[in-house]
Amino acid sequence: MARMTKAEQSAATKARLLDAAVEEFQEHGLAGGRVDRIAERAGVNKRLIYIYFGDKDGLFDAVIVRDVETMIDVVPITQDDLPGYAVSLYDYLEANPTVGRLLTWRNLERIKASDIEYDAYRRKVDAVAQAQATLAPGSTHAPADVLALILGLVQSWSQASPALRDLAGADDPARAGQRRHSLREAVSRLIT
Incomplete structure (x- = not known):
């Protein structure tokens, strides 16, 4: 078996640190996360x-x-199917709850967004604006406001109180299709 190059070792170490950090930060957030625990999980010296x-x-x-x-x-x-985008994003966040938790921590603990977040949101706002121009010409709703509402709808179940989730059967797989249909319908109404 060939030995890894220094670059490969470095990339592997960074990946282990990132994976360990995901676990630490999703459990404890940025303020509660500890570099000692991250390094231990990754099996490396915290100096790295x-x-x-x-x-x-x-x-x-x-x-x-x-x-x-x-x-x-x-x-x-895409501006062609914002309801489909909302359902796909909902499905992604349901399948990857750690991502939702990390983003919630980020929103709570960080004031400034990264450049990649700004770029992503600009593209999303532009897609909403294009959809509005096609589906609802003359709409008085700002595209950024509509996007915020769409994202709020997408995250509504993951951010709901445990009591509401229990009452609504949010964890019942049989209800998943109904929630997705409701989300698609709500976003369709929002943009038309």
Whole structure:
């Protein structure tokens, strides 16, 4: 078996640190996350966190950027089917609850968004504006407001109180299709 090059070793170590950081940050957030636990989970010296990412904040940002990039690739937005985008994003977040938790922590603990987040949201706002121009010419709703409402609808069940989730049967697989249909319908009405 061939030995890994230094570049391959470095990339593997960074990946292990990112994976360990995902677990730590989704459980404890940025403020509660500890570099000692991250390094231990990754099986490396904590000094490598500072070498590769600068500090804990840099590591947290790298985790968020990686997850946002993945989400953008897996769930692209188009102006042709915003209801379909909403359902796809809902499905992605249901299948990847860690991503939703990390983004919630990010929203709670970080004031400034990354450049990749700004770019992603610009594209999404543009897609909403194009959909409005086609489906609802003369709409008085700002595209950014409509996008915020769509994203709120997408995240409504994952952010709902445990009591509401229980009462509504949110974890019942038989209800998943109904929730997706309701989401598609609500977004359709929102943009027309």
